[in-house]
Amino acid sequence: MITKETTVSSDLIYTGKTIQLRVDTVEVPNKGYQKREIIEHKGAVGILAITEDKKVVLVKQYRKAVEQVLYELPAGKIEIGETPLDCAKRELKEETGYTVDSLKLIHKYYATPGFSNQQVFIYLAKGLTPGESHLEEDEFLEVYEIDLAEAYKMVYENEICDSKTVIGLLLSKELI
Structure with missing residues (x-):
């Protein structure tokens, strides 16, 4: 079963000219927590x-x-x-x-x-x-x-x- 991950916290690690890097802590279906490294880009x-x-x-x-x-x-x-x-x-x-x-x-x-x-x-x-x-x-x-x-x-x-x-x-x- 595919489920949505719920973001518990988000930390901005780096802001540059082209990208931002954040690390999100997410709650996963088995009630555990995982880290997700996300690169943000304007497109x-x-x-x-x-x-x-x-x-x-x-x-x-x-x-x-x-x-x-x-x-x-x-x-x-x-x-x-x-x-x-x-x-x-x-x-x-x-x-x-x-x-x-x-x-x-x-x-x-x-x-x-x-x-x-x-x-x-x-x-x-x-x-x-x-x-x-x-x-x-x-x-x-x-x-x-x-x-x-x-x-x-x-x-x-x-x-x-x-x-x-x-x-x-x-x-x-x-x-x-």
């Missing part, structure tokens, strides 16, 4: 930007947490007071220079619900107009336009292994 977006000639716009950047350079959808974290849609427009322009005629939410999911409340919103972007990117001072990335067929192949060959990018690309097969 993020990923943008599946498709050009008129059916290429997907990807960025390639180094990710310290996994010590690798990864191909990813243009993406970013939602700022305080910002909607996911506004974040998607902003991040697409900042990272790739593209502005967009049409943005449609195609999926939202919890990235790692076992220990985080981070929700990721995936948008389909069409009607792209090129422009100049405006990277943040700590961002270092390269922009690529890759044929969709090649991008699908890269997913299946584990060359693309970022979850938002895999999800966005696999969903695109039904949308494009």
